[in-house]
Amino acid sequence: MSVNHTNISHIRREYTFGRLHYSDLTDQPIRLFSIWLNQAYFAQIPDPTAMCLATVDHTGQPYQRIVLLKGFTNKEMTFFTNLNSRKAIHLANNPKVSLCFPWNLIDRQVLITGTVYKLSKQEILKQFYTRPKNNQISTWVSNQSKVISSKNILDNKFLEFKKKYLDKKIPFPEFWGGYKININSMEFWQGRINRLHDRFIYQRYNHKWCIYRLSP
Known part of the structure; x- marks a missing residue:
């Protein structure tokens, strides 16, 4: 049913x-x-x-x-x-x-x-x-609660940020x-x-x- x-x-x-x-x-x-x-x-x-x-x-x-x-x-x-x-x-x-x-x-x-x-x-x-590094990155990537035109914007920003800080400490937001x-x-x-x-x-x-x- x-x-x-x-x-x-x-x-x-x-x-x-x-x-x-x-x-x-x-x-x-x-x-x-x-x-x-x-x-x-x-x-x-x-x-x-x-x-x-x-x-x-x-x-x-x-x-x-x-x-x-x-x-x-x-x-x-x-x-x-x-x-x-x-x-x-x-x-x-x-x-x-x-x-x-x-x-x-x-x-x-x-x-x-x-x-x-x-x-x-x-x-x-x-x-x-103490957060996983990927979670630290997503904090920077997401302008939380704001309107975005597509999911690709988030995905691309995440990959760019991850590459930039591959061997570096994520700065504190x-x-x-x-x-x-x-x-x-x-x-x-x-x-x-x-x-x-x-x-x-x-x-x-x-x-x-x-x-x-x-x-x-």
């Missing part, structure tokens, strides 16, 4: 992977996140550190895209991007963001809200030079940057049978985490 606009409403399955009890929760949400991230990794979920990042432009229009989580602490999460990109322009105007980790193979999501601030130059430099997300809330969603999902949200008040169960 092919999928089309007339039959997609029937696509569904039951969520039977597991459940989330109050007794499973940790005092700090990042501890539970770390447990779930490890379980996603060992479940061989593709790109377990991939997260959907939502930003809002100056008109209030939301945008979403997938970026990779590159580090986390008890209160913060880190990602990197081109500072000329659409997302970076949004963040300069409105630093509030939301994240979603869609671990569908194990019927889980983690939803996060927070506020971003820029990383230091030292942190950005360190991260840039001043437009490359990163952000830390100061976490305000973190919600853990575990799919359950009959759509009676388990949902718990950690919300930070006065430097303390309060935990609430949410109705599915």
Whole structure:
């Protein structure tokens, strides 16, 4: 059967992977996140550190895209991007963001809200030079989010740059940057049978985490 606009409403399955009890929760949400991230990794979920990042432009229009989580602490999460990109322009105007980790193979999501601030130059430099060399080159080649006339432009620029720096260190692009997300809330969603999902949200008040169960 092919999928089309007339039959997609029937696509569904039951969520039977597991459940989330109050007794499973940790005092700090990042501890539970770390447990779930490890379980996603060992479940061989593709790109377990991939997260959907939502930003809002100056008109209030939301945008979403997938970026990779590159580090986390008890209160913060880190990602990197081109500072000329659409997302970076949004963040300069409105630093509030939301994240979603869609671990569908194990019927889980983690939803996060927070506020971003820029990383230091030292942190950005360190991260840039841990990237594969071809990725460093692509950072220079792509004028991220800008309109281009063809893919050949990117391919040719990439090959030219690669040849130029074949035996040289790639220079650091001043437009490359990163952000830390100061976490305000973190919600853990575990799919359950009959759509009676388990949902718990950690919300930070006065430097303390309060935990609430949410109705599915």
